[in-house]
Amino acid sequence: MATKLYEGSISPNSRKVRLLAAELDIPIDCVTLNFAKREFRSPEYLARNPNGKVPTLEEDDGFVLWESGAILKYLASKRPDREMVPTDPREQAMLDQWLLWWTAHPEAALYRLIMERLVKPFRGVRGNDPTIVADAEEDLARFLPILDQHLQVHEYIVKRLSVVDYAVAPWLEAAQGPLHVDLRGYGAIAAWLSRMQARPRWISLEAR
Structure with a gap:
């Protein structure tokens, strides 16, 4: 199909x-x-x-x-x-927990930064609203340490490589790039992101 x-x-x-x-x-x-x-x-x-x-x-x-x-x-x-989505009900629940958490909190904050720093200026609309940017950065400072602490003792976000890793990694790539978010204080996130970027299919997609 x-x-x-x-x-x-x-x-x-x-x-x-x-x-x-x-x-x-x-x-x-x-x-x-x-x-x-x-x-x-x-x-x-x-x-x-x-x-x-x-x-x-x-x-x-x-x-x-x-x-x-x-x-x-x-x-x-x-x-x-x-096995990108586990079959065990509890493992599925943990996957959904992290997927929903990511979407509701860090990704939502990064989305606000994309709108302010990239999308609005591209449309010719005034962006970089200091209140919105500060609110987004405050959310990142609150929630990214949770992921970093988790990854200090886990190779991937759930028990094994899953859809959650693919939901998160592209946003954190953008965070380090055009969004100018400093991730240097999150060593475990940085190490995990490097592992994701080293995957053969990731590299082959970059080469296209």
Whole structure:
């Protein structure tokens, strides 16, 4: 079954799907939307994803799925032998705990920084609102130490490599890059991120 991914080239949420698909050897046809032309707001795209955001996955039988976390879990279900989503109920619950925690707290803070530091200036709107930036940075200072402490005693975020690692890593790459978030104080996060970036499929995707 052919799988199409509507995505944004610099979107961490799109990148997490591309990376997991590469890891699982699932071929996807990427359709990169032109944000300058506001293709993500076109009636055709909004019929697929009423939020007007990326990514959106579409299969040739008409199945459409949005929200990157849901897409990650769906792709993992296509390769159950890879155990990217555990079968044990308690392990599944821990995966969902970390996935929901990440989305609700650190990722939400990083999203606010993307809007202020990148998206608004790109649109010609005044960004870098000091109140919003300070609030986001305060949330990161509150929540990233939780992940760092956890990774001091765990190789991956849950028991083994999973969709949660792919949900988190692309955002932390962006944090160190265009978002100018200083992660030097989080040694365990840095070591884990280096392990993720050293994975063969991660490297091969970078080379494309």
